[in-house]
Amino acid sequence: AQTVTQSQPEMSVQEAETVTLSCTYDTSESDYYLFWYKQPPSRQMILVIRQEAYKQQNATENRFSVNFQKAAKSFSLKISDSQLGDAAMYFCAYRSLNAGNMLTFGGGTRLMVKP
Amino acid sequence: DVKVTQSSRYLVKRTGEKVFLECVQDMDHENMFWYRQDPGLGLRLIYFSYDVKMKEKGDIPEGYSVSREKKERFSLILESASTNQTSMYLCASLGQPYEQYFGPGTRLTVT
Numbered sequence: 001a002q003t004v005t006q007s008q009p010e011m012s013v014q015e016a017e018t019v020t021l022s023c024t025y026d027t028s029e030s031d032y033y034l035f036w037y038k039q040p041p042s043r044q045m046i047l048v049i050r051q052e053a054y055k056q057q058n059a060t061e062n063r064f065s066v067n068f069q070k071a072a073k074s075f076s077l078k079i080s081d082s083q084l085g086d087a088a089m090y091f092c093a094y095r096s097l098n099a100g101n102m103l104t105f106g107g108g109t110r111l112m113v114k115p
Numbered sequence: 116d117v118k119v120t121q122s123s124r125y126l127v128k129r130t131g132e133k134v135f136l137e138c139v140q141d142m143d144h145e146n147m148f149w150y151r152q153d154p155g156l157g158l159r160l161i162y163f164s165y166d167v168k169m170k171e172k173g174d175i176p177e178g179y180s181v182s183r184e185k186k187e188r189f190s191l192i193l194e195s196a197s198t199n200q201t202s203m204y205l206c207a208s209l210g211q212p213y214e215q216y217f218g219p220g221t222r223l224t225v226t
Contacts, residue, residue, distance in 0.1 A: 009155065033213055044119075045205065045217040091157055101146050101165075101209050102173065105157035 002027045004094050006106035013082045014114050020067075021077045021109050023092030029053075033095040034068065034075045035103070040088040048090070051075065079111075087113045118142075119218040121206055127224045134193040136221050138206030144216075146209035147189040148173075149181060151202045152220070158205060164189055196225045 003026045013019035025034070036048040051059045051068050059066050063083075067076045079086055092106040122137035140147065146165050150158040150173075160173030162181040170181050178200060182190045189208075193200055206218040 004157075006157075035213075037217075044219050045207075047214050050213060095213065101215075102148070102160055102163060103158075103215060105150075105159070107155050107157045 002029075002032075002094050002096060002104045004092055004104050004106035006090075006092055006109050008109045009107070010110045010112070012112045012114060013079070013086075015082055015084060017082055018078060018080045019082055019111065021079075021090050021092075021111065023075045023077070023106055025073050025075065025092070025094050025104075025106075027073065027094065027096070029096055029098060031097045033097070034066075035093040035095065036064070036066070036075075036077045037091045037093060037105075038086075038088045039091065039108075040085075045091070049077070082113050084113050084115060087111055119206060119208055119216050121204075121218040121221050123221050124219060125222050125224075127226065128193075128196050129226055130197060132193075132196050132225075134196050134223065134225075136191040136193075136204055136206075136223070138189045138191070138208075138218055139187050140189075140208040140216070141187065142208065142210060142216075143186065144208035144210060145186070147183065148207045148209070148215065149179075149189065149191045150205045150207065151175070152205055153202055161191065161204075196223075198225050201225045 034051045039045040063080045093103040118141045148163040149161045164183040180192045207215040
């Protein structure tokens with residue numbers, strides 16, 4: 001079974017600065033998806049960014065980018081020019097292509113943004 | 116926009132009660148999921164359904180059952196609620212090809 005580990009329970013960043021959230025995972029598969037989800041306080045979880053394992057190029061969505069290191073099984077999220085609205089719980093998730101459509105989540109990282 | 120709604124945001128029940136949590140999606144998605152969210156543990160899959168009347172156990176199905184009589188509705192049932200089922204429950208549906216859309220969550224307290 002796959003496992004996903006987020007080693008930082010909490011992170012803090014100054015507004016307008018850059019922060020990186022860490023995620024590692026364990027799998028024996030070669031094809032899979034990785035995701036970062038954001039859960040703002042009292043609001044619904046939304047998808048931030050995804051990465052297909054077969055793609056070498058790191059995914060980017062506006063201020064959000066990932067550093068995908070397949071051999072190291074690492075998938076970190078970089079948030080540039082942090083904004084107050086980025087404050088949330090962030091979850092890293094893994095989806096196997098061989099085991100249905102289930103997601104395996106990490107424990108989450110709470111990001112605080114200081115004005 | 117995809118909409119996933121859950122019947123209650125907050126729920127307080129007594130030990131031993133039967134509890135129904137309902138989830139409705141409006142995008143004709145085939146796959147739906149129930150997770151529970153606990154601090155430090157992230158989201159853990161309880162059950163999922165890939166079609167009407169079809170269900171599969173997730174990682175932590177003990178103490179729960181599900182029902183999917185219509186495509187848009189997926190219900191989570193706690194047959195006899197216990198205090199260790201106090202948690203946040205999240206429903207999701209799967210759009211193609213990969214994105215899960217989440218409901219707002221139900222915070223259940225069992226006393």
